[in-house]
Amino acid sequence: MPLINKxxxxxxxxxLEDIEAVHNIEQQSHTHPWSKxxxxxxxxxxxxxxxxxxxxxxxxxxxASSVAGEVTLMNIAVSPDxxxxxxxxxxxxxxxxxxxxxxxxxxxxxVRASNENALSLYHKLGFVEVDRRKGYYPSENGREDAxxxxxxxx
Numbered sequence: 001m002p003l004i005n006k007x008x009x010x011x012x013x014x015x016l017e018d019i020e021a022v023h024n025i026e027q028q029s030h031t032h033p034w035s036k037x038x039x040x041x042x043x044x045x046x047x048x049x050x051x052x053x054x055x056x057x058x059x060x061x062x063x064a065s066s067v068a069g070e071v072t073l074m075n076i077a078v079s080p081d082x083x084x085x086x087x088x089x090x091x092x093x094x095x096x097x098x099x100x101x102x103x104x105x106x107x108x109x110x111v112r113a114s115n116e117n118a119l120s121l122y123h124k125l126g127f128v129e130v131d132r133r134k135g136y137y138p139s140e141n142g143r144e145d146a147x148x149x150x151x152x153x154x
Contacts, residue, residue, distance in 0.1 A: 009087075011094045014049035014061060016040070021058035022051065029077040032138050039063070042074065048098065052078075052091050060087045062095060064107075071099050073109040088118075092125055099153060106152050112137050113145040127151045 014022065019039050026033040042049065042063050052060040060078040064071055073095065078088045099107055110133070111118050127149040135143035 008054055009059075009090070010053045011050050011091065012053060014051045014063075016043070018051050018058055018061070022061045025058065025061065025077050025079045026075075028080050031140065034075060050091070050094065050098075052087055060091050062091055064095060066099075066102070066104060069103070069105040071095075071104045071107040073107060089121055089125070092121065096125060096151065096153070105154050106150050108148070108150050110136070110146040110148055112139075113147050119147070122149055122151075125151065 019036055022039060023034075023036050026039075042065070046065045046067060047063065048066065049063045050061065051058045058079075059082045060076075062076040063074045065074060066072075076088070076091065078091075095107065107127075109122070109127070111122065113132070128151075129147050130150050131148040133146040133148065136146035137144040
């Protein structure tokens with residue numbers, strides 16, 4: 001997949017050297033963040049993790065895996081300092097293009113039911129809600145539903 005370089009932005013494969021910056025964004029972006037150990041456990045043949053950079057600074061990332069033509073978007077975040085600038089959409093479009101180029105058939109994800117910004121973006125890019133997991137995510141007030149979404153690529 002060709003490198004994206006638009007207005008000094010690049011999307012590259014995530015390396016182990018990116019984990020510190022990725023983990024810092026994770027800590028700032030999620031109420032129940034992944035540990036560094038969890039990020040490190042998501043490298044290998046079936047994973048394709050990417051970072052979005054500006055001037056060699058990580059601004060956003062995603063962690064995804066693929067099995068038998070099915071991609072699972074496991075984690076995605078944009079640094080709070082850079083949210084609302086279209087970077088999440090750019091990163092997701094890259095995931096869609098990358099998946100199509102690799103003959104994947106669909107992309108699956110789970111999202112908090114309350115995450116209206118993410119839901120809006122996912123719908124805009126062709127994801128549809130296929131199910132709901134009641135009380136899946138921990139939240140400040142107990143548990144929150146997860147919406148299971150899919151984007152069918154073929």
